[in-house]
Amino acid sequence: MIEPLGARTAACVEGFGRFGRFAGESFRAMGSTLFHPRSYYLVFYQMHVIGVKSVPVVMATGAFVGMILAIQAYGQLAAMGLEERLGVLINISVVKELGPVLAAVMLAGRVGGALTAELGTMNVTEQIAAVQSFGVSPIQYLVAPRVLACLLLTPFLIIYADLLGILGGFFVSVKQLGINAGAYWDYSARGVELWDVSTGILKGFFFGGAIAVISCYKGFNCREGARGVGEACTEAFVGCFISILALNYMFAVILSAIYKIFWPLQPLI
Amino acid sequence: MVQKDIKPEDGILVVRNLTKRYGEKVVLDSISMAIEESKTTVIIGPSGCGKTVFLKHLIVLERPNEGEVYYRGKRIDNLSERELVPIRRKFGFCFQMGALFDSLTVYENIIFPLRQHYKITDWKAVDELVKQKLALVGMDGYQHYFPANLSGGQRKRIAIARAIVLNPEIILYDEPTTGLDPITADVINELILKLQRELKVTSVVVTHDMKSVYKIANRIVMLYKGRIIADGDAKHIQTHPNEIVQQFIQGKVGNAELEALRLSGTKFPTQFQPEDFQNR
Numbered sequence: 001m002i003e004p005l006g007a008r009t010a011a012c013v014e015g016f017g018r019f020g021r022f023a024g025e026s027f028r029a030m031g032s033t034l035f036h037p038r039s040y041y042l043v044f045y046q047m048h049v050i051g052v053k054s055v056p057v058v059m060a061t062g063a064f065v066g067m068i069l070a071i072q073a074y075g076q077l078a079a080m081g082l083e084e085r086l087g088v089l090i091n092i093s094v095v096k097e098l099g100p101v102l103a104a105v106m107l108a109g110r111v112g113g114a115l116t117a118e119l120g121t122m123n124v125t126e127q128i129a130a131v132q133s134f135g136v137s138p139i140q141y142l143v144a145p146r147v148l149a150c151l152l153l154t155p156f157l158i159i160y161a162d163l164l165g166i167l168g169g170f171f172v173s174v175k176q177l178g179i180n181a182g183a184y185w186d187y188s189a190r191g192v193e194l195w196d197v198s199t200g201i202l203k204g205f206f207f208g209g210a211i212a213v214i215s216c217y218k219g220f221n222c223r224e225g226a227r228g229v230g231e232a233c234t235e236a237f238v239g240c241f242i243s244i245l246a247l248n249y250m251f252a253v254i255l256s257a258i259y260k261i262f263w264p265l266q267p268l269i
Numbered sequence: 270m271v272q273k274d275i276k277p278e279d280g281i282l283v284v285r286n287l288t289k290r291y292g293e294k295v296v297l298d299s300i301s302m303a304i305e306e307s308k309t310t311v312i313i314g315p316s317g318c319g320k321t322v323f324l325k326h327l328i329v330l331e332r333p334n335e336g337e338v339y340y341r342g343k344r345i346d347n348l349s350e351r352e353l354v355p356i357r358r359k360f361g362f363c364f365q366m367g368a369l370f371d372s373l374t375v376y377e378n379i380i381f382p383l384r385q386h387y388k389i390t391d392w393k394a395v396d397e398l399v400k401q402k403l404a405l406v407g408m409d410g411y412q413h414y415f416p417a418n419l420s421g422g423q424r425k426r427i428a429i430a431r432a433i434v435l436n437p438e439i440i441l442y443d444e445p446t447t448g449l450d451p452i453t454a455d456v457i458n459e460l461i462l463k464l465q466r467e468l469k470v471t472s473v474v475v476t477h478d479m480k481s482v483y484k485i486a487n488r489i490v491m492l493y494k495g496r497i498i499a500d501g502d503a504k505h506i507q508t509h510p511n512e513i514v515q516q517f518i519q520g521k522v523g524n525a526e527l528e529a530l531r532l533s534g535t536k537f538p539t540q541f542q543p544e545d546f547q548n549r
Contacts, residue, residue, distance in 0.1 A: 038388065118372075122370075125366060125368060125371075126364045126365075126366065126368040127368050127369075127370055127371070129325075129330050129364070129368065130362070130364060130368040130369075130370070132330060132350075132357070133328055133330060133357060133360065133362035133364075134357065134358075134381065134382040134385060134386075134435075135353070135354040135355070135356075135357035135358040135382075135385075135386065136354075136382070136385045136386075137350055137351070137354075141385070
């Protein structure tokens with residue numbers, strides 16, 4: 001019993017090590033891409049595929065999150081006569097947690113799956129080996145532009161998700177549930193700070209980087225055949241999803257500690 | 270003749286005691302060989318004997334478990350990916366299924382190595398170069414096609430055009446004529462010969478196609494179960510005493526396999542009989 005357990009643990013540690021090395025190489029290659037304008041065309045193409053084409057789904061996700069929050073929270077707040085404060089609840093939830101996390105999950109499904117499937121197919125059809133055979137680093141050519149595009153554009157996609165979440169919540173609260181628009185915005189403005197919005201957007205860089213690196217790693221290491229590519233896509237999505245949640249928890253702990261340290265100094269700034 | 274004591278300077282590419290294992294399975298078992306410059310060396314052997322794995326070791330796409338690989342006397346199997354870049358630029362690798370980048374057009378596939386290593390300013394010269402390389406493989410006019418719109422043979426020819434775009438010193442071909450019609454296969458054979466005669470390119474070809482072997486090979490090496498069992502020119506191979514070599518080059522089934530077929534009779538015990546099953 002101990003032997004298989006030990007073997008599995010060793011394999012797990014080895015897997016983490018390989019992933020760490022891949023991530024390190026990817027970020028180094030990304031840094032090098034930044035200083036080589038000759039490779040920008042690859043980044044711009046990936047920005048179009050990863051960023052521009054994801055705008056509609058991310059906007060739809062954000063809008064529905066805002067609208068659902070309004071419907072669900074209205075009853076409880078109205079029972080206490082606090083329905084005008086619905087804006088604070090919706091907007092703080094959207095910009096701080098739900099907008100960034102759900103936009104990232106949507107990206108993990110749309111972009112992560114596509115990246116793994118594309119690179120996985122390239123791997124099994126020897127296209128990655130072909131890149132290597134020409135003396136070109138596959139990580140530099142294939143991974144760096146994807147990581148860079150994902151890392152740079154996820155925060156912007158989160159802004160879209162936040163914006164539509166705010167508008168969706170406003171639409172349902174004011175137009176459908178009849179809450180006074182002035183009071184709705186007034187309470188929202190008092191409750192939501194710049195800190196909340198900016199931390200939500202800041203998470204985007206990390207979520208984007210994690211999605212791209214995990215998906216590319218799974219694509220590069222996928223097993224042969226249609227089943228291998230399918231399994232790699234599933235593993236990539238699960239890996240991205242867990243990482244997004246784990247990173248989000250980490251951010252919640254770190255950012256709240258930072259906030260507590262600097263909040264008393266706010267009146268001095 | 271199986272060479273044993275080979276020095277790194279004995280050829281443009283030298284492998285010494287090359288061993289490759291995947292788990293418990295030994296794919297290459299202590300292979301030593303020197304590949305001569307400006308000659309065509311053909312590696313033959315039954316499927317799964319490690320020919321492709323051997324070819325990939327020559328360009329360090331695979332790393333050996335034991336043994337060394339040398340290029341012009343310099344050990345290369347222990348170099349980092351970055352250190353391998355200038356060495357790989359001297360190679361052209363033609364993959365078994367072509368391995369064309371399916372998101373790029375034929376034109377973009379061919380200029381890929383060029384674009385990665387050089388700053389292109391004169392696009393007209395590049396267009397001319399692509400046209401010339403495609404004409405060499407009889408594919409001029411297909412510049413704007415995507416690989417998905419080409420047949421297997423056409424993809425293979427484009428892959429060769431891409432492999433020779435940087436005028437490599439060494440071209441490694443993985444089954445270049447497999448799956449091609451006899452005329453296209455002969456075009457590929459002629460192309461390999463032309464590159465060797467005119468540009469003095471060193472070629473290492475992995476193939477099953479004995480017609481192609483006799484046409485292009487200066488030297489034939491036969492691998493069997495991860496080991497070299499025959500090495501020499503066409504005449505040496507044709508008169509080789511080893512039964513496995515003779516069976517392979519004549520395309521004959523072995524006595525053991527024939528006996529197994531005879532024993533099974535005219536009807537296989539496990540053969541599907543429709544009357545044994547009910548219709549759905």
